[in-house]
Amino acid sequence: MSDDIKGKEKSLITRRKFLAGLTAGAAASALPAGEAGAYAFEELFRQHYKRLTADELKDILAKLEEEMSFKYGKEVHAKATPPIDNTVFGYALDLSRCIGCRRCVYACVKENNLSRDPQIQWIKVLEFQKGNNKWQGLEHSNRYYEPEQVPEKGRFYVPVQCQQCKKPACVKVCPVQATWQEPDGIVVVDYNWCIGCRFCMAACPYGARSFNWGKPSMPKEEFNPEIHYLGNRPQYKGVVGKCTFCIQRSRAGKYTACVEACPVGARKFGNLMDPNSEIRYVLENMKVFRLKEELDTNPKFFYFFSMGTGVKS
Amino acid sequence: MAIDAINGIVRTVVTGSKEYKAWMGFLSLLALVGIAFVFRQIDQGLIATNMRDDVSWGWYIANFTFLVGVAAAAVVLVIPYYIYDFKPIGEIVLIGEIMAVAAVSMCLMFIVLDMGSAERFWHLIPMIGIFNFPQSILTWDVVVLNMYLVLNLSLVIYALSKTYAGKSYKTKLIMPFIFFSIPAAISIHTVTAFLYLGAPARPFWNTAVLAPRFIASAFCSGPAFMLIIFQIIRKTTKLKIEDAALHKMAEIVTWCMAVNLFLLGSEVFKEMYSATAHIEPFNYLWNGLRGHNQLVPWIWTAVIVNSIAFLILIVPSIRKNFFMLNIACTFIFIGVYIEKGMGLIFPGFAPSTLGDIYDYMPNSMELWISLGVWAIGLLIFTVGAKICIAIKTGEIGHADPSAHH
Numbered sequence: 001m002s003d004d005i006k007g008k009e010k011s012l013i014t015r016r017k018f019l020a021g022l023t024a025g026a027a028a029s030a031l032p033a034g035e036a037g038a039y040a041f042e043e044l045f046r047q048h049y050k051r052l053t054a055d056e057l058k059d060i061l062a063k064l065e066e067e068m069s070f071k072y073g074k075e076v077h078a079k080a081t082p083p084i085d086n087t088v089f090g091y092a093l094d095l096s097r098c099i100g101c102r103r104c105v106y107a108c109v110k111e112n113n114l115s116r117d118p119q120i121q122w123i124k125v126l127e128f129q130k131g132n133n134k135w136q137g138l139e140h141s142n143r144y145y146e147p148e149q150v151p152e153k154g155r156f157y158v159p160v161q162c163q164q165c166k167k168p169a170c171v172k173v174c175p176v177q178a179t180w181q182e183p184d185g186i187v188v189v190d191y192n193w194c195i196g197c198r199f200c201m202a203a204c205p206y207g208a209r210s211f212n213w214g215k216p217s218m219p220k221e222e223f224n225p226e227i228h229y230l231g232n233r234p235q236y237k238g239v240v241g242k243c244t245f246c247i248q249r250s251r252a253g254k255y256t257a258c259v260e261a262c263p264v265g266a267r268k269f270g271n272l273m274d275p276n277s278e279i280r281y282v283l284e285n286m287k288v289f290r291l292k293e294e295l296d297t298n299p300k301f302f303y304f305f306s307m308g309t310g311v312k313s
Numbered sequence: 314m315a316i317d318a319i320n321g322i323v324r325t326v327v328t329g330s331k332e333y334k335a336w337m338g339f340l341s342l343l344a345l346v347g348i349a350f351v352f353r354q355i356d357q358g359l360i361a362t363n364m365r366d367d368v369s370w371g372w373y374i375a376n377f378t379f380l381v382g383v384a385a386a387a388v389v390l391v392i393p394y395y396i397y398d399f400k401p402i403g404e405i406v407l408i409g410e411i412m413a414v415a416a417v418s419m420c421l422m423f424i425v426l427d428m429g430s431a432e433r434f435w436h437l438i439p440m441i442g443i444f445n446f447p448q449s450i451l452t453w454d455v456v457v458l459n460m461y462l463v464l465n466l467s468l469v470i471y472a473l474s475k476t477y478a479g480k481s482y483k484t485k486l487i488m489p490f491i492f493f494s495i496p497a498a499i500s501i502h503t504v505t506a507f508l509y510l511g512a513p514a515r516p517f518w519n520t521a522v523l524a525p526r527f528i529a530s531a532f533c534s535g536p537a538f539m540l541i542i543f544q545i546i547r548k549t550t551k552l553k554i555e556d557a558a559l560h561k562m563a564e565i566v567t568w569c570m571a572v573n574l575f576l577l578g579s580e581v582f583k584e585m586y587s588a589t590a591h592i593e594p595f596n597y598l599w600n601g602l603r604g605h606n607q608l609v610p611w612i613w614t615a616v617i618v619n620s621i622a623f624l625i626l627i628v629p630s631i632r633k634n635f636f637m638l639n640i641a642c643t644f645i646f647i648g649v650y651i652e653k654g655m656g657l658i659f660p661g662f663a664p665s666t667l668g669d670i671y672d673y674m675p676n677s678m679e680l681w682i683s684l685g686v687w688a689i690g691l692l693i694f695t696v697g698a699k700i701c702i703a704i705k706t707g708e709i710g711h712a713d714p715s716a717h718h
Binding site: 044048124134139140172175176177194196198199203207209210211212213214237238239240 | 428431432434442509513514664665
């Protein structure tokens with residue numbers, strides 16, 4: 001994979017210079033050359049998300065919309081919707097239903113504008129052999145299963161994504177506070193503040209963080225124009241990204257993309273503070289567990305078996 | 314006088330034997346090759362390395378970890394000379410400190426090279442950026458490494474300028490800083506160990522014995538390297554280095570290697586006797602795991618050469634034979650480089666937290682860049698040591714070469 005990347009990225013022209021060059025030639029362009037240069041300059045010295053004033057943020061989002069509209073040829077809406085009061089998001093996954101089809105993985109990639117080449121996926125579906133007693137520590141997983149059809153006999157599947165820990169190991173170790181936990185429990189990354197040291201990746205027990213090893217890329221037509229500053233806006237080369245419970249959707253009162261994509265209804269999502277929510281129903285009526293509880297990271301991502309032991313396969 | 318001093322220093326650096334010029338030329342060439350590859354890495358991003366999400370730190374961090382140890386080892390000279398007033402080491406203690414400066418510089422270069430977005434380094438500057446201190450251990454490492462660099466650089470410059478003027482540098486002003494450099498050296502290595510051992514997600518690193526083991530192996534590898542260099546220096550320059558100084562260092566290396574091997578044994582016992590699921594990375598390193606065994610020959614080489622070196626060193630009459638001593642030092646350097654570099658960093662990531670095994674080995678670009686960093690570090694050391702020797706032997710300045718301070 002890295003070899004094609006090398007081929008494609010031989011050019012020394014950066015994205016910014018390329019943009020500036022293009023815009024200089026196109027009279028009808030959205031970004032005049034001087035402005036693009038100023039934007040790049042602004043980006044280099046941009047402050048941490050939490051230190052931006054409301055006006056600065058508004059300006060940045062407007063610029064982001066302009067830049068992305070130009071780059072992807074679509075009308076883009078960039079938001080930074082704040083957390084909703086009295087809301088903490090939680091997630092539950094029914095392992096007895098999951099069939100390992102990876103539709104959640106692909107829906108997530110598309111929704112969150114994740115790089116296709118190099119390939120980045122925020123959800124990893126692990127396959128285990130039934131009867132293998134080493135699955136809860138996730139030691140003997142197979143992430144690269146490729147059968148004709150799923151589910152395969154004698155196998156079961158455990159999708160893993162960011163567990164949105166209440167005590168996130170990744171947040172603690174970040175030297176510049178580029179990643180933090182929002183009041184609604186979502187752990188976010190400021191892609192303009194991350195220095196790319198990858199200490200968070202060493203600290204995360206769930207492999208939930210992905211680094212942009214190369215320049216992210218995706219086909220124009222697949223670009224999702226509804227973006228959030230702390231979520232699914234396109235990331236940069238050299239920064240870390242992660243699942244944000246689709247912050248652009250969840251804070252707008254929608255289900256995450258993975259919940260919607262799941263063909264068997266294995267994924268449950270909602271507000272942990274709302275006693276009538278689906279997630280509260282699961283927590284109160286199912287025997288739930290969390291991954292690697294011995295580390296006491298306190299995930300807000302729960303697993304359960306709705307059908308006990310009588311799973312058909 | 315300042316002009317004279319600068320002239321003298323420049324003259325010292327640019328003149329020298331054919332061997333000196335060849336050595337400097339060779340290092341410069343390696344440095345340039347490394348720098349050329351750095352441009353490629355900046356252009357493509359870290360995807361040009363072999364690191365990936367499953368093994369997110371590799372060869373650069375391995376070298377960084379090893380070199381923190383080399384830097385810390387200057388105290389092996391500072392303690393006997395300044396605390397126990399062991400005179401023979403007085404001639405070489407400054408060279409040890411110059412080595413520390415060079416090693417910390419290499420550490421900082423490796424860290425910057427490993428950063429995905431190094432142009433944002435200002436985010437780390439307190440007040441201007443956000444310095445997540447004391448929460449993030451990485452910020453502690455930034456503090457202690459920079460402090461240690463400034464401390465050693467200041468001590469060396471102060472001592473050399475005093476010596477240049479023909480005065481003693483062991484003044485009341487400087488002694489507190491010299492004493493402070495001892496805990497500072499311990500701290501850089503302890504904090505670096507804490508980076509790893511503070512990660513419960515990585516059972517291979519999450520062991521309290523890591524910090525003492527780091528210190529023990531640092532006090533082997535750093536002095537081993539210096540023992541060889543001091544022999545080269547006394548053959549090629551006018552600086553007199555007594556056998557007693559080298560024998561004292563060799564003795565310290567001996568006992569540090571004993572402690573290092575003992576701590577390794579404790580680690581092996583704990584893992585093998587407990588035999589929990591957390592033994593997997595340990596097995597990956599020592600026996601191979603599910604068919605992945607690329608590190609096995611390396612780690613066994615390391616433990617065998619370290620043990621042979623220890624056997625050579627443990628017998629005083631054998632370690633006083635310089636031929637045998639040099640074999641032991643070479644073995645220790647190789648052994649600790651493997652053990653603390655790839656033997657420590659790579660298995661921390663294999664299997665990954667989700668159970669994947671990605672067999673990481675650096676690619677040629679990573680190797681060339683790392684060689685470039687080493688070359689720059691050795692250039693810093695060579696230039697520093699040459700100036701230091703010229704001043705100490707009275708080639709430049711007003712030092713009386715026959716008098717010890």
